[in-house]
Amino acid sequence: MLGYTLKEIKSKNYQDISCPGDNDYNQEYLNKLYLGEINSFTIEKRFIRKDKTYYWAEIFVTGIRDKQGNLLETLEIHSDITYRKYESIRNRLKYELTNITEKQIEEEDLYQSIANILGNIFFVRNPYLAVIGDDISISFKFSNKKDIPYYEVEKQEKIFINHIIKTKKSLTLNGNELTEFLQNATGKKQKLKVYSWQGAPIITNEKVSNVLVVRLFDQEINISKAQIELLEDSAKIISDLLDKRYALDQIKLLSQVLDQSPIIAVVTDIDGKIKYVNKKTT
Numbered sequence: 001m002l003g004y005t006l007k008e009i010k011s012k013n014y015q016d017i018s019c020p021g022d023n024d025y026n027q028e029y030l031n032k033l034y035l036g037e038i039n040s041f042t043i044e045k046r047f048i049r050k051d052k053t054y055y056w057a058e059i060f061v062t063g064i065r066d067k068q069g070n071l072l073e074t075l076e077i078h079s080d081i082t083y084r085k086y087e088s089i090r091n092r093l094k095y096e097l098t099n100i101t102e103k104q105i106e107e108e109d110l111y112q113s114i115a116n117i118l119g120n121i122f123f124v125r126n127p128y129l130a131v132i133g134d135d136i137s138i139s140f141k142f143s144n145k146k147d148i149p150y151y152e153v154e155k156q157e158k159i160f161i162n163h164i165i166k167t168k169k170s171l172t173l174n175g176n177e178l179t180e181f182l183q184n185a186t187g188k189k190q191k192l193k194v195y196s197w198q199g200a201p202i203i204t205n206e207k208v209s210n211v212l213v214v215r216l217f218d219q220e221i222n223i224s225k226a227q228i229e230l231l232e233d234s235a236k237i238i239s240d241l242l243d244k245r246y247a248l249d250q251i252k253l254l255s256q257v258l259d260q261s262p263i264i265a266v267v268t269d270i271d272g273k274i275k276y277v278n279k280k281t282t
Helices: 006-010 023-034 082-098 102-108 110-121 155-167 176-186 225-258
Strands: 040-048 054-065 071-080 128-132 138-142 171-174 194-204 207-217 266-268 274-277
Touching (some): 023 040, 023 054, 023 071, 054 082, 082 225, 110 128, 110 138, 110 225, 155 176, 155 194, 155 207, 176 194, 194 225
Antiparallel strands (some): 054 071, 128 138, 171 194
């Protein structure tokens, strides 16, 4: 799973292969194991492969003790649960987006509600939505979750976003790829605060209405194929939601006209379910 040879892995310690930010969580349980408060535990955490991508693992940890109960060693059994973890994110995203209330939209607006959901679900710092205006202007919706740090969107990042808008395709850039991309776009070497960028277009009514962006800061971690699929799937889920809302808005607009009509009018979805009838119908 890690991609190292046996010799290479033996030269590393646990911190080297653990994803930054997950070690404190792991240490809490290890301390309890060392103190004899627990005999074993199971957690989920991320590990960094040799190629700098990470995967999710479910770890069962148990202590090996002597006759006096002193801890001698620990035994860990890892299971790769990356796709299971990402599938749970997809399902949760679908559920959360489906259950956005009209009250939330009135208080925050729809895009802000989506950004807040992304902040609660994604395991990265501050994923955000770039909202494309009718005049091609770009505004940004960050999660308002308090424990997620806010990072200003740099001019460089807007180049990245505009590329996605133009091509209507997702784009993932790690390390040197990102440096080369910006140098080609600007003709100058760029100093970056970000190690990786990942973006996917959200297409509504056949045009790019938003771009979903994820950034990795100060960590030499590459974005894996599974992460790319997750972002693209998430963008598609959001696209479907926005398309449905657009259709509902069109129905509302149409209903205002049909309510005044002297003829019977019925609107159904593709499954034949009645979505609207005008006053004349009843």
